[in-house]
Amino acid sequence: MSKPLHDTLKRVTDRIMDRSRDSRAAYLAKVEAAKKKGPGRAHLACGNLAHAFAASPEMDKPDLASARVPNLGIVTAYNDMLSAHQPYEHYPQLIRETARSFGGTAQVAGGVPAMCDGVTQGQDGMDISLFSRDLIAMATGVALSHDVFDSTVFLGVCDKIVPGLVIGAATFGHLPAVFLPAGPMTTGQGNEEKTKVRQDYAKGLVGRDALLASEMASYHGAGTCTFYGTANSNQMLMEFMGLHMPGTSFINPGTELRDAVTRAAVKRALSITASGDDYRPVADILDARAFVNGMVGLNATGGSTNLLIHLVAMAKAAGLIISLEDFEAISEVTPLLARVYPNGLADVNMFHAAGGLGVVIGQLLSDGLLHDEVTTVVGESMQDYTREPHLDANGEAEWREGAGASLDDKIIRAISNPFQSKGGLRKLVGSLGTAVMKVSAVAPERHVIEAPVRLFQDQGAVKDAFKNGEFTSDTIVVVRFQGPKANGMPELHSLTPLLGILQERGLKVALVTDGRMSGASGKVPAAIHVCPEALDGGPIAKLRDGDVVRVDAAAGKLEILDPTVLEREAVSADLSAQHVGMGRELFATFRASVSSVETGATQF
Template sequence: MTNREMNARVGAITERIVKRSHDTRTRYLERIGKAASDGTQRSHLGCANQAHGFAACGIADKGVLRGGVAPNLAIITAYNDMLSAHRPYEHYPELIRSAAREAACTAQVAGGVPAMCDGITQGEAGMDLSLFSRDVIALSTAVALSHQTFDAAVYLGICDKIVPGLVIGALSFGHLPAVFIPSGPMPSGIPNPEKAKVRQLFVEGKVGREALLDVEARSYHAPGTCTFYGTANTNQMLMEIMGLHLPGASFVTPDTPLREALTRAAATRALALTALGNEYTPIGRLLDERAFVNGIVGLNATGGSTNHTLHLVAMAAAAGILIDWQDFADLAEVTPLLTRIYPNGSADVNHFHAAGGMGFLIRELLDVGLLHRDAGTVFGQTLEAYTQEPGLDGDGALVWRDAPAQSGDPAVLRPVADPFQATGGLKLLNGSLGRAVIKTSAVAPERHVIEAPARIFHSQEALQAAFKAGELERDVVAVVRFQGPKAIGMPELHKLMPPLGSLQDRGFKVALVTDGRLSGASGKVPAAIHVTPEAVEGGPIARLRDGDLVRLDAVAGTLSVLVDAQEWAARPLAAEDLSAAHEGVGRDLFAPFRTAVGRADQGASIFTGGAA
């Protein structure tokens, strides 16, 4: 039995976002409406401007561009051949140009954006640039589109900060249609639990570096995204459930005939959406409050990356939409967890895709009214069309078929009637230590409440050293502070999981509290992350001392220190000399970012740093 009506709670949360965003969204829509009413920008350029824009084109493309009546498609690419997920993009521009020519149109690489890998920089100085790279990508997108010679754009990006940055940049040019084109996940390597086990054994000194490198190389072994469900693959889920991918495009593996057909089709759809045709669909209007609520529901239903409690807020703000962490928590309460993908289970995204994937997931959520069925999409239809999956017919042509009626593997993907748990597992924590978020979908229920003495650290390295010295062999709440966006750029602290997981496996009560990030690979240790206000801004976390009793309660939604209120109020704030973390590996160049960046619950963005 299905319910075609909108879930009342989801509808109410959407409506409060609409009301909260009324003024900012109205101003945004007026701005992109004016840009659209000015018509094709290319036609207003001077002759010299236009000549510069097509000087390097071939004769046929030059003739089309000179005519000025056929759409010209911008390609914004995050290609590099170091990141496995982005290597497949090397040949996409030619596929896109070819598809455009078949439609008597043109396509040009408008510009490139940086793409860094958090997997390479984990625990290294370069990680301090990671979150800021999102805003650099948005700026780079704006530079690429500033030539105003385009009628629509396709975006080639997939990993952690790249997709959110591209969305923010695209929304700055919100009068242009936009289609996002994924590259897909690499084939499955060794089982994820085996990888996690060897990582922990290495931290415990039970295996050597050669064994660790071998298991990592067999896990990350081919072109495509890493197969665990971290931020990169959460990005792909979001782009599909928010209507910016073609149906079923997210998790088709690279370098296959189906992947190529989807890429060509995406370019064709982008050209069909321009103001020069009859299906004008600017991204600034498509990404409305309904689309962002759909994204948050999808995040909760899949146990997706906690990084999106930052990214979705920043992306929405770029469209004049104001989202709060409370919206995430309230939507989690009515959204069942329908997937178990590592680190929330042992399977990877290829197993999820094979079990029914996005088409099955979207249909299940639509059938109980948890998604806005009428939300717009680049496919030219409502979200209902995303209950299909792509394939090739006998002639190699792209076709869409209904997604499977039943899950192919209930250990990975389940219907709403039989979820893994009743709620999405994302909780907002409030208390005497500030605001934070926690993802509990991979945490055992008996560990959802941890009360233990604090041990204070001001770096990942200090915690690692204490673990190796045997100083953490007890119940402990590890507090790693001065990691926030203003302090050092809010790095991910994923390398803390093996030592903390090892302590937990020995029977100790263990939790992490930090104003840094942890990502979608947060795993089994309860972690209150993104604590705001951060320590460097005088947040309460800066008052903590070793031995203070800290209570993390993911059931009640609290994060508190159990210290006498009068004593707590009288305590001075800790300080830290962060100058060493502001130099080297380009970090000195990002001083303006650290000054301008906003709070974590405002998206940790330089564009919303002044937000109230």
């Protein structure tokens, strides 16, 4: 039997609702006004309608013209360069055929950009990665602005794509929205071997040919990368927030079951429109309880720190205000129940085989650590998400009771025997500002690092210093002017191998930055998202080489030990070279208007 909702979750939920009272009321009023207008096709002029389905198959035109049946809008992030989104190439045809079989129609409403941080990691293109989230939201707005849809399905997986699509979906809160995952690629080279080759390359022990062969063996087919980074954290989040069909996040592409659950999701999207008797606008799903459940899921699974930024922005689009304090409070009471690389050796396929999200959700529900009574795309309870899909005799998806308990306690643990008693995220506060650290993969003896700082303005300079053998003692590497206003807040994940090598040499090292780390952040202590950022004159801009800083995840502190440092003038930086090339000049207005990282680093 499940326990009552944990007091901390209730308190955090009430706090979010209280501070969001005015903004949420304004949002719901906007949604209600759109609902009252009714289906858009009923109000369009004949010329408008004719343009909307001029190219549609003749069999669909009578239904589109009469608005007798629901019309499903598809928003897709398909491209065939990126493995996670390549499977979506054939989804529109499958969705259209499925919609017809259930008495509906479907059209691709529009496409959104999808860039890969794996491709741009350490490259100039990374400087527009975070901004692409808001651009995706805008593109979703353009796609749905034609106002001819009764329901929507969203095709997207990776780092900025899902948050951008959620922001767009929330903006059209009167429409139902179902998110369709594509699934992870099958398991390739093991993560332990991949990490070893990367470090050997950084040490100069193997050449580029060996490194490329290793990377190609790891990233080898269609689907998401199999580590638990931001992309797969997004998929977890969509289940915890009730926007996926249950248990569908980690089914591999190109399988019968993947097609079957996609068909089932299309059927569901058509059945929850305003014209039916089970209307589920996405505004009803995206409430404070859903976001609290998402924060719990992030902590319980050791998910990506990028979601700390994205969840704030996503909530804002639904009229809700969440803060780092909310994440911290939830982290304090949420046990870590999963170990998936980089927090362990298992990949997401192994995690799914061990019971996956259904087991984690069931364990959390049993201890009162999730809101159970919530609106989702399938029902009114998170218990639905403890079930898992199977193929029936006709090759269609049916949902049965899940495993209930972990099938491998090296990957998933019971709530009574967690990997850690607290979640994997820590808020750090002190004279250097506020920051966050992902500690789920960091050894406890490295949770506190006190050392002199070495200052850098870009990660290339850090790599050069490493190659020159300049790190010979305990060091806190500070990479500043990496915030959203400075250069778009790129990830600094390419520093992970060399910092890991320094750790292996017995040095105490940490990273402090106003930039981001990858969702695959691992064993090196990293105080990231430092706010205020250097460009805003934050204390990080007052540091000089040799100043001593204390990064203390145990006590939640980020301190400059010499208080006189704060009396200095903040340094400035010439960032002009980082504002041109690779499309960065097109995002000048984004850099000028972006909000702080604490408020979602958003344009909205």
